[in-house]
Amino acid sequence: MNAPSTLSAPHNPGMDEDTFEQFAEQLTRYVRERLIPAEAEVIANDRIPDEIVNEMRDMGLFGLSVPEEYGGAGLNMTQYARVVNIMAYAAPAYRSIFSINVGMFASALKNGATEAQKAEWYPQIAEGKIACFGLTEPGSGSDSAAMATTAVPDPDGNGWILNGTKRYITNAPHADVALIMARTSKEALPKNAHVSAFLVPMDTPGVSTGSPDKKMGQSGSHISDIMLDDVRVPGDALLGGETGKGFRFAMQSLDNGRISVGAAATGYARRALDSAMRYANERKAFGEPIANFQLIQQMLADSEIEIYAAEAMMKDVTARADAGENILVKAAAFKVFASEMCGRVVDRVVQVYGGAGYLAEYDAERFFRDARIYRIYEGTTQILQLQIAKHLLREWKDS
Known part of the structure; x- marks a missing residue:
């Protein structure tokens, strides 16, 4: 895979590298020593404890990509993906709470925002206000032509x-x-x-949410419907101050979301493989650790190979993003590969655990359930395959 030709002159230098490496080391310790021990509580209560959310705010996790002049950390894409990858070693809910921000x-x-909109919202999300992204509807996801939510000029x-439902x-x-x-x-x-x-505060009259949906996995991360019933917003709520550009802004931001999901899937696959390594060395059969059996070793080796490939893709696509390249296809490719890879890894981990892998008291069963959504949100594998093919064919015809 060719490296970006403009890497010597980064489009976004981000945080000073020494400072970032110190932060990454601190964050890794925090994940291992604070977040992982709290996973049982998160799962039992289906929520992250308030004190942990506040700790994450204090660490600046909600404003990682917000420019420094607005109170954020100003990370570039490479650094942002590293942080997500580190955080994703723990339960997915921890990443989910700040990842949309x-x-x-x-x-x-x-x-797409105006300077006034940036001045209003960047500082708020940097300090820990929580954002959500309202694109999908009951009758439409990737099919924007079927979108039913409407915005009409206020006659008053x-x-x-x-009006509509997300x-x-x-x-x-x-x-x-x-x-x-x-x-x-x-x-x-x-x-x-x-x-x-449209930028819509959730306490605006007419905005309501449904009860959190019960999900297959990812305890502590909550999703629900948003109902909009004659919700009146001012003219400056229109992102960029101009109609007709919302979908383009959304699609551009989905590149970031897909890199985030890919980085998360890669980090969670690493966690699952580490768990399988530990179990394979502890569990004995026929008088020796099952890690000594060659077919167990094959599953461990295949998992390491695929995780390494995803890590390499992550480094490449984020470097290209920081160099200012159009990464639409490569972000989609990374998300597809990493999410599908994670699914294969957690499946092997259940197999390494054997019968224990099917029991809720062991981590393998949770890894399996948690990982399934990575292949669906921020663009299903199938939608992204179509998108990648469409762009490849267009470029071939133009060449």
């Missing part, structure tokens, strides 16, 4: 009135602000210009 929401502000002022929205039950995609044109327009984006 530093991934899709902050990216949408960077790509210069604002907008929003589904499967991460952090919605406790979010402070949502980036809501809504159609500002009844007709589907080229390049999805019928969709605009």
Whole structure:
């Protein structure tokens, strides 16, 4: 895989490298010594303890990608993915609580917000306000032409009135602000210009959320519907101050979200493999550790090979992003490979555990359930395969 030609002149230098490495080392200790021991409580109560959320705020995790001038850490993409990868070694809920802030929401502000919008929202999310991203609906996900949520001009002022329902929205039950995609044109327009984006505080009259959905895995991470019933927002809630660009802002920010999911899947696969290594050396059969058996070794080796490949992809795609390259295809490719890889690794880990891997008292069963969603959100594997192929064919025809 070719390295970006512009790496010598990074588009986004990020945090000073020595400072970042110290932070990464501190964060690794925090994950191992604080977050992992608290996993049982998170799972039992299906929520992260408030004191841990506050600790994460104090560490600056909610503002990792917010520019320094607005109170954030100003990390570049390489550093951001490293942080997600480190955090994802622990239960997925820990990453989920801040990932929308530093991934899709902050990216949408960077790509499309006015200076006034940046000045208003960057400091708030840097200090720990929780964001959510309202794209998916009961009848539409990747199909923007089917989007039913509407935004019409408010006849009583210069604002907008929003109506509709958003589904499967991460952090919605406790979010402070949502980036809501809504159609500002009844007709589907080229390049999805019928969709605009709105910054909507969750305490705005008419905004409500459903009960958190019960899920297969990822305890402590909450999703729910967002209902919008004649929600009135001012004119400056329109992201970028211009209609017809919301979907483009959303898609650009999804590159960050896909890198985040890929980095998380890679970190969680590493956690699962480490667990399998420990179990294989402790569990004995026929008088010796099962780690001595060659077919067990094959599963461990195959997992290491695939994790290493995903780690290499992560380094490459984030370096390209920091160099200013268009990473739409490569971010999608990384997300697909890493999420599918994680699924294969956790499946092998259950197999290494044997019968114990099917029991809830062992970690392997949880790893298996938690990992399944990585292949679905921020673009299913199948949607991203179509997207990758579409761009490949377009580039081939243009060449």
